[in-house]
Amino acid sequence: MRIASLVLFTLLAVGTAGPVAPAVAQDAAPQPPRWMSIGAGRALMRTGPARTYPGAWLYQRPDLPLRVTAAFQEWRRVQDPDGTEGWMLVNLLRKTRTAYVRGPGAAAMRDKPSAGSGAAWHAAPGVVGRISACGEGWCRFDVKGKAGFVEVGDLWGVDPGEVLP
Structure with a gap:
């Protein structure tokens, strides 16, 4: 009888220990946002x-x-x-990190991440491209092979101050 009580107590203790975390996370990406x-x-x-x-x-x-x-x-x-x-x-x-050009006018896609650098291309509002190498207020923006640096303020899809390798 004592052994049966001990087994029952052990089962109850294990059953009420609380939820067990899953072994593998469903989404390994950072939490929102x-x-x-x-x-x-x-x-x-x-x-x-x-x-x-x-x-x-x-x-x-x-x-x-x-x-x-x-x-x-x-x-x-x-x-x-x-x-x-x-x-x-x-x-x-x-x-895949992408961005959307926002604003009333076209965004200059510059040769270097500097306002004084020459504009290689211009992207109209609503254009979507892939972004990389973001830092210090600029992101490298690529639209179907035409690439340049765009100010973060002209893009939707990257947070101010965000750094991407």
Whole structure:
């Protein structure tokens, strides 16, 4: 009887020890907020984190940068450059860093990260390109092979002061 009580007590103690952390994290990326981009040719933004929620927007623009503001299972709450927010499946997104040119006029894509440097190209508002080597207020911005340095203030998809290798 004593042994049965001891076994029962041990099982109860183990069963009430609290939740056990999963061995492998679902998403090893940093916690929100963070930046991702649309990786699919067609990506549906929903009003909630399940397929039962209605679709709000259908994006047909791969590489469009999105700010991830929350995560729930395989869903990510995202914000687009216009401020629209909703939920997308994580498999529609990728970690490729992109940016969207914002502002009333074209952004100068300079030869060097300096306002005094010559402009090799100009990118119109709404143009999407890949970013790399961000630091000191500038990012290297590549639009289909045409690259230059753009001031961070002209881009949506990178935080002020953010440094990328």
